[in-house]
Amino acid sequence: MTQDLLLELKSVDRRYDEGARKLTILEGADFSLKRGEMVALVAPSGAGKSTLLHTAGLLEWPDGGDVILNGQACGRLSDDQRTAIRRNEIGFVYQFHHLLPEFSALENVMMPQLVRGLSQTQASERAMQLLDYMKISHRAEHRPGELSGGEQQRVAIARAVANAPLLLLADEPTGNLDPTTAGYVFDALEALVRQSGLSALIATHNHDLAARMDRRVTLVEGKVVDF
Ligand code: ADP
Numbered sequence: 397m398t399q400d401l402l403l404e405l406k407s408v409d410r411r412y413d414e415g416a417r418k419l420t421i422l423e424g425a426d427f428s429l430k431r432g433e434m435v436a437l438v439a440p441s442g443a444g445k446s447t448l449l450h451t452a453g454l455l456e457w458p459d460g461g462d463v464i465l466n467g468q469a470c471g472r473l474s475d476d477q478r479t480a481i482r483r484n485e486i487g488f489v490y491q492f493h494h495l496l497p498e499f500s501a502l503e504n505v506m507m508p509q510l511v512r513g514l515s516q517t518q519a520s521e522r523a524m525q526l527l528d529y530m531k532i533s534h535r536a537e538h539r540p541g542e543l544s545g546g547e548q549q550r551v552a553i554a555r556a557v558a559n560a561p562l563l564l565l566a567d568e569p570t571g572n573l574d575p576t577t578a579g580y581v582f583d584a585l586e587a588l589v590r591q592s593g594l595s596a597l598i599a600t601h602n603h604d605l606a607a608r609m610d611r612r613v614t615l616v617e618g619k620v621v622d623f
Contacts, residue, residue: 400431401430401431401464402430402431402465402466403428403429403464403597404429405426405427405452405458405463405620406462406464407424408426408458408461408462409422409424409460409461410451420618421618422444425461427620432593432594432595433595433596433610433611434590436598436600436611436612436613437449437598437614438613438614445567449565449597452565453486453488454481455482458471466485466562468481483511483559484559484561485561485563486564487557487559487594488556488564489549489552489564489566489569490552490566490568491567491568491569492572493548495551495552495555497539497540499539500536500538501536501537501538501539501540501543502524504551505526505527505551505554505555506520506558508558508559509523509558523558524536526557526558527550527554529554529584529588530584531584532547544577546578546580546581549573563594563596563597564598566598568599568600568601569581570600570602570605571602575602578605585598586608
């Protein structure tokens with residue numbers, strides 16, 4: 397693996413058992429993501445985008461092949477090792493924000509840092525910086541229920557990068573927003589990725605946003621192909 401690759405999927409298979417029949421979602425799928433690269437994953441519903449993201453993000457085990465993250469083959473690691481890598485090196489953003497409703501925006505972004513062992517002061521300073529970066533620091537003390545959909549997603553993105561991951565995986569992060577709001581949220585996400593040198597794989601149905609990324613891939617017959 398060359399040093400400039402952050403993530404590699406090597407001949408990954410992923411199948412689900414559907415009673416008697418096996419559903420093959422990924423079959424011999426190869427994919428690589430360079431450091432600092434931002435790639436759009438565009439494919440119809442049911443094609444396997446979430447499966448690919450979950451496999452790349454070590455949430456699901458490949459049935460065959462391997463996932464190599466930052467030079468480390470992850471396919472045979474224990475659950476604990478995978479969890480540690482996920483916690484430290486990977487940030488996830490979903491279509492729905494999944495913020496904790498009883499905590500403020502600031503506390504939601506502090507939480508992963510506190511779990512990692514940072515002090516309240518350190519976590520709160522970094523959380524505020526990230527909220528500022530996502531242009532939502534003026535709403536830091538508000539709970540998710542008091543924020544708009546676009547604001548909630550900004551907080552969710554700030555939380556995903558709270559522990560300075562190397563890889564950001566996003567599953568339709570603006571899929572729940574109107575086009576104008578989606579554009580603004582994506583502006584902030586893109587600025588964050590570009591500025592921090594993060595690598596990002598972002599599933600989206602939005603072709604305008606996909607066009608702004610470095611590269612676009614889709615899924616065809618279980619394989620990842622450029623388009
Ligand atoms: P996408 O994100 O592109 O909509 P998914 O990766 O969610 O696609 O799903 C791909 C296919 O795999 C779908 O047909 C879905 O029903 C099936 N699938 C996803 N997860 C499971 C699961 N845990 N068990 C069985 N089938 C699944």
